């Protein structure tokens with residue numbers, strides 16, 4: 458049973474605090490070819506180059522000690538084996554297991570959480586049958602035509618990860634298959650998607666673990682209305698992915714129903730049926746299994762105790778070094794891959810909803826920083842936008858670059874002896890070096906301070922396998938940081954207050970619509986409605 462200790466109570470913390478007074482300087486020749494070779498590791502298809510971090514061997518030894526003292530790997534294994542980790546000791550909490558890894562622990566004869574993996578395999582069989590029916594034509598619309606389009610309706614964890622993966626892998630889509638997403642309760646989101654779609658050849662995949670999310674239920678109704686107006690029966694087009702026993706767990710109302718289980722958190726659910734149904738439709742069953750295989754390999758690699766052989770663990774520790782010891786507040790995730798256009802948005806949720814916590818697992822206030830602010834956009838676009846601040850701004854932004862040696866489509870052009878992919882990669886390498894080494898100049902305006910920490914994750918190509926691996930890499934990094942910070946990375950109480958107040962505003966609006974106006978009891982709320990001009994109130 459792992460012990461839960463605050464970061465500041467570990468002996469290695471004292472060492473790291475001292476080392477942070479004089480962190481290694483990356484300028485003036487310190488970044489050597491030898492260092493580039495030495496500070497490099499490999500896990501499940503990815504190389505991590507970290508020579509451009511402000512680290513040395515001594516600090517790496519201390520980070521290893523920190524990982525050992527915090528029992529990060531023991532906790533990671535306990536999580537994978539099904540220990541109840543989603544809890545705050547002594548207080549009411551979700552009190553659940555955390556078993557997203559079981560969704561892909563399906564390739565070994567002895568999975569770490571056998572029951573959860575068996576449930577995952579069962580859902581996979583259902584998915585395989587469903588996709589086979591679509592492929593062999595036994596499942597068609599009322600006119601005997603195949604389904605070509607899917608709309609996924611869901612929000613938060615039921616949207617961001619699956620959407621990021623779809624964009625990442627759209628290059629491998631089956632012919633004549635397209636997916637659209639509706640998440641926002643803003644009616645313009647649905648209206649824009651519904652424009653120009655042939656609903657008769659469309660499946661709607663409604664994804665909600667709770668089956669009670671306001672945005673998703675509202676959008677489901679909105680899209681059902683569009684189907685009815687087109688003379689189509691929603692039950693012949695709508696699919697549900699939901700929790701067992703949820704209000705949406707009603708197989709007769711849907712063409713097909715799939716389950717996700719309560720031990721899988723929304724933001725960790727992309728490899729469950731939350732992502733599986735849509736990705737299987739778009740890419741085919743085998744490609745979805747490849748995603749799972751990549752994730753499973755990374756999950757296994759993440760069990761390695763030597764931080765220099767475990768990318769997620771090393772990234773988690775480097776992240777803590779930059780955040781807790783060098784005091785950098787944010788992390789930019791900058792993929793040099795157009796496919797990863799939504800990946801930073803997914804990580805924003807996965808990381809910030811997991812590790813944006815101010816109490817430890819006993820409910821005591823932390824006296825150190827937990828999760829950093831995460832943000833990012835694909836390069837090279839970002840270079841023409843916000844990189845100015847990263848190079849010369851007054852805040853230091855640690856960067857995690859991601860790149861691939863080959864493009865996905867392989868459609869390229871050679872101009873002046875180099876391909877577009879070469880140009881992309883040249884920019885990626887240039888940014889990493891420029892941030893680390895900087896450049897002196899007598900003109901202060903042209904001076905680059907350098908010493909800006911960054912690392913580079915690189916794989917051969919963005920495929921279903923490497924996408925699964927990359928997803929699992931970040932999922933593991935995030936939970937490992939949570940273990941290190943002694944926080945519960947698996948709940949999200951911080952979103953509740955906003956939901957409660959939104960319900961209160963909706964009650965006021967409904968009351969006004971019925972002429973049942975009563976400004977008493979919520980003076981601030983009524984004043985907000987009035988001040989913003991959303992509702993005029995005469996008192």
Ligand code: G6Q
Pocket residue numbers: 612613614615664665666667668669670673722723724725810949
């Ligand atoms: C993720 C969160 C949250 C959740 C959405 C959608 O970890 O729990 O983003 O995924 O609120 O919830 P439902 O899937 O229940 O609709």
